[in-house]
Amino acid sequence: MTDLLRVHSQAPTRSSVAAQQRYTLYRDTLRRDFINACGYCGDDDERADRSTFHIDHFAPRKHFPDLTLEYANLVYACRFCNVSKSDHWIGTDPATPNDGAKGFVDPCTDDYDAHLGRNADGRIVGKTDLGGYIIKRLKLDLMRHELLWRARRTRELRDQIDGLIRAYRERERPLPEYAKLLERFYDLTVMIEDYELRAVPR
Numbered sequence: 001m002t003d004l005l006r007v008h009s010q011a012p013t014r015s016s017v018a019a020q021q022r023y024t025l026y027r028d029t030l031r032r033d034f035i036n037a038c039g040y041c042g043d044d045d046e047r048a049d050r051s052t053f054h055i056d057h058f059a060p061r062k063h064f065p066d067l068t069l070e071y072a073n074l075v076y077a078c079r080f081c082n083v084s085k086s087d088h089w090i091g092t093d094p095a096t097p098n099d100g101a102k103g104f105v106d107p108c109t110d111d112y113d114a115h116l117g118r119n120a121d122g123r124i125v126g127k128t129d130l131g132g133y134i135i136k137r138l139k140l141d142l143m144r145h146e147l148l149w150r151a152r153r154t155r156e157l158r159d160q161i162d163g164l165i166r167a168y169r170e171r172e173r174p175l176p177e178y179a180k181l182l183e184r185f186y187d188l189t190v191m192i193e194d195y196e197l198r199a200v201p202r
Contacts, residue, residue, distance in 0.1 A: 004117030007124055008042045009152070010035045012108050017071050022076075023055060026071055030055060034076035035165035040138055041124065041145045042084070043078050044152070054082040059094035060107055065095055075107060084138045101129045104137075124147030150156040156191070161186050 020026055031053070038046040038053070045053050051066040059067055067073045072096075077085070090096075090103040097104045116133035117125055118141040123188045124140040126132035135141050161182050166177055175183065 001138065004119060004125065004127065006113050007109070007116050007118055008035070008037065010037075011113075012037070012039050012076070014072055014074075014108050019071075020069065021191060023069055023074060026074060027055060030071075030074055030076045037076070038078040038081055039075040040077055040081040040134075041140055043080075043145060043148045045078075052079045053077065054079055056082045057105070059089040059097070060089050063089050063092075064094045080142065080144070081138050081140075088137060098130055102133050103130065104134060105130065121148045122153070135196075154189075158186055158189050 001114050006140075014033050015029065017026065017029050031045070036046065039056070041060040054077050057064075057067065058075050061068045064073075085104070090099060098104065105115055115126065115128045116124060116134060117127055123137060123146045126135050165175070165179060165183050165186065168175055
């Protein structure tokens with residue numbers, strides 16, 4: 001388990017914010033604090049209609065209405081994770097999210113990485129019994145999470161290809177055949193990505 005990657009490429013945090021009259025008014029700040037990605041699965045909202053990303057109450061407001069407006073209790077979450085989590089909570093204390101084997105872990109804490117990680121294929125796996133419980137409850141083993149992670153890694157590799165091509169061109173030498181092939185691949189993926197982004201409502 002020591003070679004597992006982190007679930008999030010960048011760990012989410014919560015900044016200090018002024019109190020709001022409605023929790024929905026925290027949305028922009030929450031999205032920024034969570035690096036535009038779901039706090040639970042790490043899927044980003046770049047290729048999704050952002051309206052499908054929810055504001056989750058970590059300790060559910062159904063059980064703990066006094067925490068409805070507490071920014072420290074909010075999580076930027078994709079609809080898959082938020083719907084799966086729903087109002088589930090293992091006890092009656094909002095400060096006790098788990099019993100060590102069942103329950104949840106706040107994704108803004110270091111404990112999240114202690115219980116969950118990603119294998120080399122991008123699949124979210126549990127490091128502990130609690131991690132396994134979270135995966136089952138939130139359905140973090142859905143193939144979509146793995147595929148979206150791979151798509152992000154592919155874009156990172158594509159950017160590296162762009163860097164290599166630019167380096168060749170700066171030398172003012174003819175591109176070798178393999179570099180021409182990489183350039184064609186890069187151009188095609190950019191065209192596909194542009195189409196995907198235009199197709200997503202903003």
